[in-house]
Amino acid sequence: FLWQEGHTVHETEAEARAEAKLILDLYERFVREHLAIPVFTGEKSESERFPGAVQTLSIEAMVQDRKAIQAGTSHFLGQNFARASGIQFQNREGKQEFGWTTSWGMTTRLIGTLVMMHGDDDGIVLPPRIAPTQIVILPIMPKEETRAAVLEACDKLAEGLGEARYVDLPIAVEIDRREIGGGVKNWEWIKKGVPLRIEIGPRDLEKYSVDISRRDQPVKEKQPMQMKEFIVRAPEILTSIQQNLYDRAKKFADANTRVIGSKDEFYDFFTPKNAAKPEIHGGFALAHWNGSREVEEQIKNDLKVTIRVIPLGDSEPGRCIFTGEASQRRVVWAKSY
CATH class of the missing domain: 3.30.110.30 (C-terminal domain of ProRS)
Structure with a gap:
């Protein structure tokens, strides 16, 4: 079970309420910009409110079975927990006063939301902004005599991509050098949801090209592209995948x-x-x-x-x-x- 949690204590009610709203907005922006998931934001009703809270704010996402998932919450706790726990401070007049507190968090539930919103029958689909591997290079080596040349081309491609940046960070690239069948290798990365799969084989060397497969498109679709062009366009393609996942999720939520x-x-x-x-x-x-x-x-x-x-x-x-x-x-x- 994983979670992110925060607690704050404030001098005034207004400061604490502003903090709770700030975190709600931060959660909404993170889920929208990084996870490519649209959400509704707002306040919980009294019956759905966190026990002891004065106000519970929430982001609510729709997944593919049209059900809602509470993907993150931010609570204004008033002075209730401060009184129960003895959280006091010396105010500007030198008197002891109970603090105004907040509590907020996201949990493993958000990972489930990501899987259930973007995943398909072939596995998970990861938005590029949070994918630990954004591009995987798959060497196609049917014959031993072409193995060295193919791996050298893969290394050169990875080196070129290493100089490119996506959202102002180095692109995360991996070369899968394992000695297993190409089909098995490809499906493992499909199931893991890596945004871009790049195949390089002996025929590609002759044309200085690569075959590109995007995880946001049907898994059997491939697009050939010159290697130099791909190195230049890789950040643009990752941006396109990120936006497409959000647009697709937003269209689904709006339609339902x-x-x-x-x-x-x-x-x-x-x-x-x-x-x-x-x-x-x-x-x-x-x-x-x-x-x-x-x-x-x-x-x-x-x-x-x-x-x-x-x-x-x-x-x-x-x-x-x-x-x-x-x-x-x-x-x-x-x-x-």
Whole structure:
């Protein structure tokens, strides 16, 4: 079990609330820019709030079965934990005062989100910005007499790529020199999700070219390219893969997020057509809610659907689709892990 966690103590309530929001924004940016995953951000309802917190902020991602995953949280704890733990400081007037605290973290759950959002039937698909190996070079050596020449070409390619930079860092390149079948070797890297696989064989030496396979495209697709051109274009191709993964995930999330205006439509959206063997259904629903915990519990019991976040920022007043009572804003509902 892996996790990243932080705790802070502040002089004022405003400073602590600002810190909690700062971390929420940082998490959203990291997940969007590095993991290529779009998320909804906002506040948890009282029933979904971290025990003891005054406010829980969350990022919520949709994965390929249209369920939500709480991918990171940031909590404003008020003075509750400071009082329980005796966390005090001397204020500007020289008096003892309880601090205002925050707590925030991401866990292994985020790794699962990454796998479930981008993965396919052939294995995981890693965005280039977080891939430990961004380019793997696969020597094709069917005959012993061409082995040395092929490996020399692979070394030269790796050396050339070593001088290139992607997001202002050296590109992570690996040459797979193992003495195993080329097909087996290729599939191992496909399953590992490495963004770019580069094959070099005797025929490629004659043309000074390489065969390029992108993990964000069908695994059998290959694009020939001159070696010198590939060295120049490698950062651009990695950028293209990163953006394509995000665009694909955003298109999927948008296609399965619906603004819902009635209780019947809501129940239909979250009810599978085949009760015996439920198909993939639902997604994220944006619907008005009157703030009632009783309504929230009823929906959870009926459909196993919960409020994932209450979006921050400008609101759109309306009427609760379940009771007809006044509602300050639409909230995000979904089935979740």
